[in-house]
Amino acid sequence: MSLDEAETDESEGDEQPLVPSQRVQNTPPSGIRRFFELAEEMDDVISLGVGEPDFTAPWNAREAAITSLERGQTSYTANRGMRELRERIAADAERWDLSYDPDEEVIVTAGASEAIDAAFRALVDPGDTVAVAQPCYVSYEPGVRFAGGEVLPVPTRAADEFKLTPEVLDDAGAEAADLLVYCFPNNPTGATMSVEELAPVAEFCKANDIGVLSDEIYADLTYEGDHASIAALPGMRERTVVFNGFSKAYAMTGLRLGYAMGPPGAIEAINRVHQYAMLSAPTTAQYAAIEALESCADEVAEMRRQYDRRRQFVLSRFAEMGVECFEATGAFYVFPEVPDPWEDASTFAEELLEAESVAMVPGDAFGAGGDGHLRASYATGLDDLKEAMHRLERFVEGAA
Amino acid sequence: MSDQSDDAAADGGQDETEARAELLDLLCENARYSTEDLARMTGLDTDAVESVIADLESAGVVQGYAAVVDWDRAEDVTDAEHVHALVELNVTLDRETGYEDIADRLAQFPEVQALRLVSGDYDFALEVEEASMSKVSRFISEKVAPVPEITQTVTHYVMDTYKEAGHRFEESGDDDRLSVTP
Numbered sequence: 001m002s003l004d005e006a007e008t009d010e011s012e013g014d015e016q017p018l019v020p021s022q023r024v025q026n027t028p029p030s031g032i033r034r035f036f037e038l039a040e041e042m043d044d045v046i047s048l049g050v051g052e053p054d055f056t057a058p059w060n061a062r063e064a065a066i067t068s069l070e071r072g073q074t075s076y077t078a079n080r081g082m083r084e085l086r087e088r089i090a091a092d093a094e095r096w097d098l099s100y101d102p103d104e105e106v107i108v109t110a111g112a113s114e115a116i117d118a119a120f121r122a123l124v125d126p127g128d129t130v131a132v133a134q135p136c137y138v139s140y141e142p143g144v145r146f147a148g149g150e151v152l153p154v155p156t157r158a159a160d161e162f163k164l165t166p167e168v169l170d171d172a173g174a175e176a177a178d179l180l181v182y183c184f185p186n187n188p189t190g191a192t193m194s195v196e197e198l199a200p201v202a203e204f205c206k207a208n209d210i211g212v213l214s215d216e217i218y219a220d221l222t223y224e225g226d227h228a229s230i231a232a233l234p235g236m237r238e239r240t241v242v243f244n245g246f247s248k249a250y251a252m253t254g255l256r257l258g259y260a261m262g263p264p265g266a267i268e269a270i271n272r273v274h275q276y277a278m279l280s281a282p283t284t285a286q287y288a289a290i291e292a293l294e295s296c297a298d299e300v301a302e303m304r305r306q307y308d309r310r311r312q313f314v315l316s317r318f319a320e321m322g323v324e325c326f327e328a329t330g331a332f333y334v335f336p337e338v339p340d341p342w343e344d345a346s347t348f349a350e351e352l353l354e355a356e357s358v359a360m361v362p363g364d365a366f367g368a369g370g371d372g373h374l375r376a377s378y379a380t381g382l383d384d385l386k387e388a389m390h391r392l393e394r395f396v397e398g399a400a
Numbered sequence: 401m402s403d404q405s406d407d408a409a410a411d412g413g414q415d416e417t418e419a420r421a422e423l424l425d426l427l428c429e430n431a432r433y434s435t436e437d438l439a440r441m442t443g444l445d446t447d448a449v450e451s452v453i454a455d456l457e458s459a460g461v462v463q464g465y466a467a468v469v470d471w472d473r474a475e476d477v478t479d480a481e482h483v484h485a486l487v488e489l490n491v492t493l494d495r496e497t498g499y500e501d502i503a504d505r506l507a508q509f510p511e512v513q514a515l516r517l518v519s520g521d522y523d524f525a526l527e528v529e530e531a532s533m534s535k536v537s538r539f540i541s542e543k544v545a546p547v548p549e550i551t552q553t554v555t556h557y558v559m560d561t562y563k564e565a566g567h568r569f570e571e572s573g574d575d576d577r578l579s580v581t582p
Binding site: 039 | 425426437439440441442443575577578579580581582
């Protein structure tokens with residue numbers, strides 16, 4: 001179109017061609033985003049609001065990435081990811097009693113987030129109901145909505161240690177859901193679920209013919225007991241897609257590499273979305289991931305040990321200052337209650353930020369069941385954690 | 401959490417071994433962690449932490465506590481001079497003199513910061529710290545080289561230190577992550 005024509009068109013009406021879709025318009029900005037903007041306005045903030053490791057990816061993994069670039073390995077890979085990586089992913093999953101065929105049942109994606117988004121678009125039809133266990137990672141609800149699905153919030157309760165139970169599912173009316181999505185170890189609560197606790201959830205899903213999207217990105221950050229996957233339970237493999245990735249355990253957030261494992265039909269459907277949207281995950285990151293699985297177990301163990309120390313430190317400090325906090329056993333978050341006399345998490349978080357330059361994220365940013373709580377990440381060096389806890393104690397005691 | 405730790409301190413056996421290993425690891429990371437912080441991080445109570453550390457000290461496992469100092473940065477805050485040298489030593493042994501005897505003699509010198517028997521092209525690796533290069537040279541030539549069993553010394557002056565005792569020097573320490581993320 002010529003410039004003249006464009007001017008003519010513009011003069012002919014007020015139509016705006018780039019109108020956000022109703023789905024986007026109906027999806028509010030993330031509560032995290034609003035708090036991020038507040039925190040960014042201030043200097044010298046100690047942030048307990050960061051949902052990513054403060055470690056750097058293990059050197060061997062980085063070295064493998066560098067070497068791949070030096071060798072000029074910069075082309076697309078297979079849509080589903082390099083076969084060697086898929087083989088290693090499948091072999092690694094055996095730690096959790098999961099067995100998948102690397103050719104048909106594993107797909108490598110640009111972060112676990114992309115895998116989850118592709119799964120929503122691949123498995124959710126307009127009008128389908130997706131039960132979302134909350135509080136949860138902020139992208140589930142928008143992801144379901146962008147796919148045209150209906151969100152059914154399933155609030156977990158502090159009284160249940162934020163675990164998913166058949167009662168909780170029942171109370172929310174989840175028997176009518178087509179899919180259930182959840183994350184254990186959980187962001188933001190730090191809750192984990194044992195195989196014994198997952199078993200009744202599995203029975204509920206089988207009885208009601210519900211598919212499960214199980215986000216296990218924090219599986220390696222389980223501090224008490226072993227991580228358990230619902231897909232390892234009888235009758236669950238064929239109705240579950242498991243998501244994981246390299247961001248958390250391997251501190252590779254910026255390399256954007258995740259994966260999904262599930263029955264062939266589901267993975268093929270996810271691959272169909274993925275191949276049109278992303279083609280393939282970043283090649284350099286895939287080489288790093290192969291090396292991470294090959295040789296970085298010691299670094300993962302060391303990071304887990306450091307997180308565990310910090311977890312115990314933070315839980316002790318909350319107990320000492322009389323702030324109720326459920327004993328998180330996974331991920332790198334704790335989820336304390338808003339202390340008296342504050343009535344809501346946003347007010348507390350904003351006043352804490354203003355008075356003491358400590359950032360914690362209000363729990364309601366993570367959906368139903370999160371109100372009255374705050375998410376504190378301990379993916380921060382111990383010196384900063386100590387100082388943040390000191391300031392927090394001063395702030396809470398000042399109001400007492 | 402604290403219940404577990406009390407058990408760990410009281411039960412002995414494997415739990416006690418784990419507690420010792422955990423505390424050793426933490427002390428190597430930062431010997432200035434307070435007893436209270438060590439207790440918070442390990443889940444032990446403070447009495448148990450003090451008891452385990454006292455045991456480690458009396459058993460000679462923990463020999464001392466030292467700071468890791470970047471002396472290049474210290475130039476801005478103190479006049480103290482520090483020259484560090486690594487010295488390779490070759491020795492010949494006889495029936496009356498073993499490695500232990502030579503080591504015992506060399507380790508007495510206050511200039512010697514570290515002394516190790518090593519495998520490879522030379523026998524002892526010696527670390528010397530002094531206020532100047534000339535003082536290091538004089539120490540090696542006047543005190544070390546004349547030891548009868550020492551047949552050769554090779555002195556390497558440290559030009560710069562990038563990592564010491566597990567601590568990477570010259571890192572900014574800035575946290576460039578976004579302050580709030582999902």
